[in-house]
Amino acid sequence: MSVAPRSSNYMSRPSSSGLVDVIDLILDKGLVIDIYIRVSLVGIELLTIDARIVVASVDTYLRFAEAVNRLDITQDRSEGLPQLVNDMQEGGARHKTRGALEGVKEKVTDLIGGDGEEDEEEQEERPRRRTRPARKGREQ
Amino acid sequence: MSGTLPSDSACYVYGIVPADAPVPEEVLGVGDPPAPVVPVQHGEVAALVSEIDPRRPLGTPQDLIGHARVLDAVAAGRTPVLPFRFGAVVRDAAAVTDELLAPQQERFLAALEGLEGFAQFTVRGAYRQDRVLREILEQRPDVARLREEIAALPEDASRYQQIRLGELVSEELTARARADADELAARLGPLAAATARADSSADQPVNASFLVAEDSWEEFERAADGLAATWEGRIDLRLLGPLAPYDFASQLVDARGRDSWD
CATH class of the missing domain: 3.30.910 (Protein Binding, DinI Protein; Chain A)
Structure with missing residues (x-):
């Protein structure tokens, strides 16, 4: 690659996109081939897309409340990437990628081994407690 | 080339590049295992494709990352590229030429020119x-x-x-x-x-x-x-x-x- 990421002092500058970033970057983005090709389009089963699940807000709110209640105000250390944020991804803006994340989860450990983004992947893909039945992406 | 029965091979399409663009070598794309990424050229444009087995569902982490890895490698090499949405699969290379590149050449070319340097x-x-x-x-x-x-x-x-x-x-x-x-x-x-x-x-x-x-x-x-x-x-x-x-x-x-x- 001709552009080596330069060192940045304050932000993270991954040299390749990890799984979570890739999902956000590419799903539902780019040219749609169906517009151009009709006859020879091959319909392939996709493990990812779809799965737009609407989650009751109450569920979301309760998790926020829990986080605020847990907060120790006397302590001013503020550390660690939010588990809440991870939880929120399921109930929040990322419904559309849920299917992908589910299908993907089983393989995340393989991936972490080889992808050079260990910390981040671990943070973002850390298993979380589910309050709803998981919708499984179909593995082959 | 254009078989009519379900076959064990199809063309995964990553994106469109100028016909003279260098192809990212040794970048692993989509598939298990990923086949080499090759250009299918027509006139002044080319599609970057690789062979996949159409019977295997797409969407594993390797597939998703492979799709982005190919396209991003092209972009990082300062080649303009028009990415397709994940999961674009066409029967074979002939169909890519006849149904995609030939009819849309002008349009793709204009877009690629606009992307030059971005x-x-x-x-x-x-x-x-x-x-x-x-x-x-x-x-x-x-x-x-x-x-x-x-x-x-x-x-x-x-x-x-x-x-x-x-x-x-x-x-x-x-x-x-x-x-x-x-x-x-x-x-x-x-x-x-x-x-x-x-x-x-x-x-x-x-x-x-x-x-x-x-x-x-x-x-x-x-x-x-x-x-x-x-x-x-x-x-x-x-x-x-x-x-x-x-x-x-x-x-x-x-x-x-x-x-x-x-």
Whole structure:
């Protein structure tokens, strides 16, 4: 690659996109081939897309409340990437990628081994407690 | 070439590049195992494709990353590329030429010309949860009061208050996220030819993509780092790129060239 990421002092500058970033970057983005090709389009089963699940807000709110209640105000250390944020991804803006994340989860450990983004992947893909039945992406 | 029965081979299409573009070598794409990425040329444009087994469903992490890896490698090599949406599969190379490249050549070419020298950069940020929640408690006495109220009640008796507290926090986070996203767009937007903002949400307050000309890449990165410094300890910022123009390709093809943002 001709552009080596330069060192940045304050932000993270991954040299390749990890799984979570890739999902956000590419799903539902780019040219749609169906517009151009009709006859020879091959319909392939996709493990990812779809799965737009609407989650009751109450569920979301309760998790926020829990986080605020847990907060120790006397302590001013503020550390660690939010588990809440991870939880929120399921109930929040990322419904559309849920299917992908589910299908993907089983393989995340393989991936972490080889992808050079260990910390981040671990943070973002850390298993979380589910309050709803998981919708499984179909593995082959 | 054009068999009519289900076959064990099909053409996965990554994107469109100029016909003379170098093909990223040894970059693993989609498939298990991924076949080499090759160009299918027609006139002045080419599609980057690789062979896949159409009987295997697509969408494993390796597939998703492979798709992006190929396209981003092209973009990082300063070659304009029009990415297809993940999962574009055509019967064979002949169909790519006859049904995709031949009829659309002019259109693709115009879009590629408009992209010359540009790549996408995507900036994402997540809140440090504790820090931002603390801010909210400090600045919103009503939220702090509700929290104390809940602490004094047995858990079973406070469900309503819990929901209300979470709702207030959620609203406040969303409002802050919007303000932070506005600031990001204001600081970095002027350095880009085009900006695509994702909706701000509490979990991802900052998430926007920018189409940046090559000679501004360094300046853009410095500006993003400057913003990260401003937000240090509060928002963790990440910069991805140069990437294929995932957020801009459709718009560009429809507009048939660069007129849309010059």
